[in-house]
Amino acid sequence: MTPSPTLRAIGHGITHPSHPPTPVFADSPKRWQRLLPYVVVLALALVLLPVTITVLTGSYGVPGALAGALAVAQSAPLLMLAHRPLQAWWIVLPADVAGALVLAARPGTDDAWPWPAPTIVGYLFLVLAISLREKRQTLIGVLLVTGAVCLGLALGFPDHNGGTNLLMFILSAVVLVIGGAVRERGEAQRRLAEVQTLSEAERAQRTLLEERARIARELHDVVAHHMSVITVQADSAPYRLTGLSAEAAEEFGSIASSARESLSEMRRLLVVLRNDGTEGERAPQPGIARAQQLVEATVRAGVPAELSLPADLGVLPPAVDLSAYRIVQEALANVVRHAPGAQTRVSVVSDGAYLMVVVVNGPSEAPSSPLEATGTGHGLVGMRERVRLTGGTLDTGPLPDGGFRVAARLPLDYSASEDVK
Structure with missing residues (x-):
């Protein structure tokens, strides 16, 4: 009879690790974080090894050599928890079963059979490591095998009390559920971060x-x-x-x-x-000569602003004239949105070869949202594209006093400038 796809998936999950043998925190920037998992599993193994020997020899009367062998088989594989927990499980579980069979032959073990306390503790750490790394079908398979082993021991030795059988199964189930939920939540957060990163890139484009x-x-x-x-x-x-x-x-x-x-x-x-169904503006395109109107509108919006614009700029190339106006317009709009009440100065000068447009604002008088360079706002993006179009340069950034500066340098003979990539 062919097993169902679900059973095949569970069987494949417990025999094939879904996670590469990469140590936990391997991508952490700090060395102590990368070493922490190894320190934890080493401490766990070093503590459980003598404790298991002591419990087996003192409480169950197991001979020292046999107790040492069982303790090593049950504790040493825990050193693999940091990178290969599923493989460690295949070693520890048979060792735990072997220990239960040894204890079944010892008198006076009914109250704590088949799992001594150190065995339960080590197994819970083991399934926790598995749940933090493996997929859901693997966790289901581990829980089913654990339950089958507990049931098999209970049915195979009906004269023993088996009081720890149910405890082992319940605690294992709780740990697997909690660890699996933590792992899936972390994966969901990582996927969400990746989607948000892609969305930000698409929105910027x-x-x-x-x-x-x-x-x-x-x-x-x-x-x-x-x-x-x-x-x-x-x-x-x-x-x-x-x-x-x-x-x-x-x-x-x-x-x-x-x-x-x-x-x-x-x-x-x-x-x-104009694929958005709009007709666009019918008025002629503005030039830098209308910058005074922008400054006046900014002042009416509650931002103290002043303009330095010489009267002898001469005839500017239309594209440069329009770009300079739009840069001033976008810069002042950013001041109104992100630095309300900040003292602002607009300066436009020409040296015959270049037109320099500088907009500087002081710190905001009221709390405001930070300036978005590549977010939903088009201000800085539009400035960069206009400067790129004319072959000029753009310098933007915060000032030490908390203000912001926009400086554009536009060549007046932009037709002779290098092609912009």
Whole structure:
């Protein structure tokens, strides 16, 4: 008769350890933590060995040599509890049964037969180690074998009282249940931590992609403006310039046609980027010249802020102009959310080659949540992407006084900068 899958799983569980022979706490960073399991099992074996010999010789009258052999067989395998508890169980259980058979032949052992107190203690430590490492079917198999052994001894020696049989089975069951529950709870917590880590990574990636799509939608207006200028100039060239040859006029017409076709393709691209069903903003994209409005709105939100913005910045590249505005906007929004009431200063300067945008805030006057660099907020993620787009650099981080600093360096000739990976 073929055994059921459940019985096969239980049999496989008690004969094949589910856990590699890796010592407990092997991954611990401290040396004493890695050595602790060995110290515990060594102390356990050293205590049980003489105690077992004493109990067997003194309480049961077992000869010294036989008592020593039984004590070694029952106690020495406990040294394997730190890394191979299931294999130790296969040695200790037969040794315990052998000890019970020896005691059955001794007179006056009915009250504490078949398991002396040291045997019960050692076996409970053994099943505890098994329950903390092996799967549930293994624990069920260990408990069934323990119960079968206790039942077999009780039926094989009906003249003996067998008072410790039931105690051994009940205590073993309790220890296995408690240890298995602790192990399964620990595994569930580890799996939950892994899932949370993956979720955080996926959320960060989704945030990054959303920011890139938003930046692309905004830059569409900048690129479309340049393409429109190319189209108008190419269409009007035959009327503005005299003496154009037919070939030159045809070339301008081809340029205008290509520009119009590119505009049409860009509109289709914008439809793909706006996949959330929204139409987007119709107003022109803002520039750093509107930073004063951001500062005023921040002041109205209860954050004392001031702006240093020279009037002679000159004509900025549209992408740099838009990126600088968005960086100031996101930085001030972070101050309002995470450092309410903090003194804030916005500084925008240009040295002709780079545009420097610096937003510094002092410590918050009220308790607030920490700034999220890669959490649900898009602030710092968006800043990094905008700076990466223009080939600039971004420096963000806390200050010694408890404040926070955002410093962006954007090249004014970003078209000549290195491609960003």
